[in-house]
Amino acid sequence: MKRLVLLFLGLVFSVSITFAQDDLMDIFGEEETIDYTSATFKTTRLTLGYSVENPVKNDMIFLISHHFGNINGGAYEFFGLDQATIRLGLEYGITDRLTVGYGRSSFNKTYDGYLKYKAFRQSSGAKIMPVTMSLIAGTSINTLKWENPDQENYFSSRMTYLFQVLVAKKFNKNLSLQVMPSMVHKNLVASSQDKNDIFTIGAGGRYKFTKRTSINLEYHYVIPNQIDSYEYTNSLTVGFDIETGGHVFQLFFTNSVPINTTDFLTQTTDKWENGDIYFGFNISRIFSFGGKKH
């Protein structure tokens, strides 16, 4: 009997020592917190077009975008590297959700400005939101000299507007997909058969194959019977992202010459199958002003 009691005591003691730390860990329970998804994409561009990402409050992104000439120009054109279309852009976070952006493109000497608002953030845990959604409203102004300076020309004819809804989901740490219906409104079109409002639907995504590199794909389909006066094609871009600290380098092949969104959505005219492919890159650099204080 004595032995039994001793054995029992010993057992109780050893068990309590072994599990003491684990038991103590149980005190915290499984309290659920809201887990917001971060880094759905590496930067604010998927390849050419906008991604749902935005700079946080007081962060500024400087973005240099470059498309070279067509690769099938051959050795004479140094496979397109002799020519370039360029856009310089700035984006600034007014709040963690609202961004103002500005850019200047060499294609049609276009200035563009936009506001981007993150309406929903994907989250899990205590609050479940399946997707991130951002809204974009922008305008661009073509500043080429008037083709017919003798006739009466209106400044409003230079204006084009963009409305875009971006819906993205980060499925896991590597795979993120985005759909992006867009409407481009042109104040002036070439013929009466051309629609002023042009609707497109786009889809794209990224797959990360290392922590700092990913393959990106972006496609925009122009809904038929809207553009009549020229032969348009759908924009298709295959890209490769490399992130190095404060910079993101995006290299891509595309059939779109223009860089500005209103233009590459509706004024892409080259075909992949004809070899009219352009090499391009974006370099984005982030600057932080007045970081969070603790």
Added chain:
Amino acid sequence: MKKYSLILLVLIMGTSVFAQKFVTKSGHIRFYSETPMETIEANNKQVNSAYDHENGAFVFKVLMKSFEFEKALMQEHFNENYVESDDFPNSFFKGKIVNNEDIDLNKMGEVPVKVIGQLTLHGMTMDVEADGIMDIQENMISASSKIIIEPKEYDIKIPGAVVKNIAEEIEVFINVDLKKLSK
């Protein structure tokens, strides 16, 4: 036989009467990396910690995504590239106070303590030991310590491009105000 039953009874009674657990969910951990290129600092003020005076057990549970950095980009890189918070959301410490008998809850004031245990970070578990101070107060213990963590020991890889921006030894400052668990 009766004697042993009595001891058993006292022991069982003893554990329930003197079970003195101290807990917080708002502890503070700050880490600091300084190189000539860059100073990186992050704060987490939602640290879970508990101490059991009965057996000296001392544990921490830290949600990695709760670390706040000065720059949002640093925070993104910390979670995405370094500690990989999607795969390893929490860091744990399970340990014991070696000189637990030095802590007398009826005697207010500071007691130097030595803690040994296992730290799990980025899915890797390592033995650690640390010296700290426990400040005994009325129904509360303020515990503080400083440890050094080497990212490479926990298989946290730092690429060549930023190797000059992140210190090889990260200083971690721990400060928890543990409140007596009333039952």
